[in-house]
Amino acid sequence: MSRIVYADNAATTRVSEQVLESMLPFYREVYGNPSSLYTLGQQAKAPLEEAREKVAKCLGARPNEIYFTSCGTESDNWAIKGVARALKGKGKNHIITSKFEHHAVLHTCEALEKEGFQVTYLDVYENGLVRPEDVETAITENTALVTIMYANNEIGTIQPIPEIGEICKKHGVLFHTDAVQAVGNVEINVKDQNIDLLSLSGHKIHAPKGVGALYVRTGVPLQNFIDGGAQERARRGGTENVAEIVGLATAMELACADIPGRIQRLSAMRDKLIHEVLKVDRARLNGDPIRRLPGNASFCFQGVEGESLLLLLDLKGISASSGSACTSGSLDPSHVLLSIGLPHEVAHGSLRLSLGDENTMEDVDYIIETLPGIIERLRSMSPLWDAIQTGKVSYDKYFTERKAPHTNRFLAVEH
C-alpha cells in the first residue's frame, strides 16, 4: 500500500498528543463549571485564566484582552458585527475589507450591507497581496473598521499587516485581522503591529475543532455577539469550554515557541515542492513566492480539473484541496483565485498543498513522485489539454516563469 500524506494542514490539523494530554484532566477530574463557587468549579477557573495568559502572551496582548469563542468564524462575526453595530450610532457605517477574505469575513460583511452598512471590497493584486495605500485611499470619515486577513487560506500570501495597522492608527480607524492561518507561522504582536482585533482558531494549530479566540484591544467599542451569562467578563455568554480552551492555550504555546524554526523547516519543504512541481509543463504558483506562509504551495495546472486531481491524489494516499468549482459545491471556482486575476478556466485546475508540523521531506518527495503522473494521466484524456496543445486556446499569459523562493529571504520580510 502506498504512503499516506496529509497535505491539507490549512484545512485542519490533528490534535497533538501534548494538547490532548493537557485537556484530559478537564474531562475526567476537573469537570466543574468555572462559574461555580465550590472547589471543583474554582479548580477549573484557574486553568482558564492561565490559558488566557498563555494566548495573550503569544500575541503580545494582555490577558484581559483575550476572549474565548467557539471557532474562528465566530471570532470574525463578533469582531466585525460587534464593532460595526457599536459604532453605527456614531455615524460610522463604512467597512473596508478585501475581495479574497475567508467567507467568515466576506459573508459577515455582506450581512452587514443588508443592515445598511457600506462595504468597500478592495482589489487584490496578481501576487495575492492587498496594498496598504489602497486601504488608505478607501478610508473615509465614516469608516468604522478595516478588516484584512493576516494570511490567505488558499494561496498563503501574507498581507502587509503592520503597514495597514499603521495607516488605521493614523486615521483613527479600528483594524481587525483574521489570523487563523497566520498563528504560529508569522511573528504576531498586536501592539507593535497596531491590531485592534484579531481572530484565531484552535484546529489549525493542533488544538481541537470548536475552539477559537478573539483579541480585543482594551477600549475598543464592541457589541456582544452571544448574549447570555456573565462568562468572559460578561462579553460572551456560554459556559466556558474549559478542556478545549486549555487545549487551545497549549497549542498556542507550542505554535509560538519556535516560529523561526517552523518557518525554516516548513519553507524548506515548501520550496522543494514548488521547485519540483513547477517543472510540470504549464504549471503556475499562485501568490507571491516569498511573502507566503511557510507551508503553503498553491498551483494551477492547465488542462486539468481540480476535483479529479484531488480524487486521484487521494487514491494515492495524498490529502490536498482545490479551489475548483467542483469541490466547492457551486459552479464558480474559488473567489480567491478569481480575485488575483485568474480566469475560471485556469482556476478550475488549482491544487493547494499545505504542509504542517507532522510532514517530512519524505512526504514532499512522495508528492513530487506522484503528482506529475496524475496530471499527465488527466491531461491525456482532456479535450481542453488537446486544445491547448494544438494552439486552439492559450492560457500561457497566466503561466509566466516564476522563481521559487529562498528560505532566508522569507524570514527577512517579516521584520
Place this chain on the structure above:
Amino acid sequence: MAYSEKVMDHFANPRNVGEMKDANGMGEVGNPKCGDIMRMYIKVENNIIKDVSFMTFGCGAAIATSSMATEMIKGKSLDDALKLTNKAVMEALDGLPPVKVHCSVLAEQAIKAAISDYYRRQGIDPTPFVGEVPECEACEL
C-alpha cells in the same frame, strides 16, 4: 460529497477513454469556463455504434458519466443510443450528488452531438432524429 463505488470505479478506471482516429462522428459539449468539456467519438456501421470513446476535462462525476455513457451505447443502434437519458446514466452509476447531475446531462448531450455529427457527415440533416442539442444550462455564467 460522496461518490458511489460505481462512480469511483468508472472514474479511476474509465472505459473507452481516448481519441479515436477513425471515428465517423464526434461531438463536444460543455466549456472550459464551467470546468467540464466532454468529447465523444463514435464509429457507426449500418446504423450500429460499433465503437465509442471519450475524452473529458472535468470532475470525477464528469469522467465517470462519460465512461458509463460510452458503455451504455456501445453496440447499440443510433435510435437506441438517442434514447439514453441522463437519468439512466445516473441510475447505472448508483446515483450522483445533486450538484453533479449536470455532468450526466452533459454525457447525454455529448452522445447526441456525436450522432448529429455522424448524420451531417452522411449528408443527412440530424434535426429530425436528434432534435436540438441544448446548451448546458449550468454553463450560462
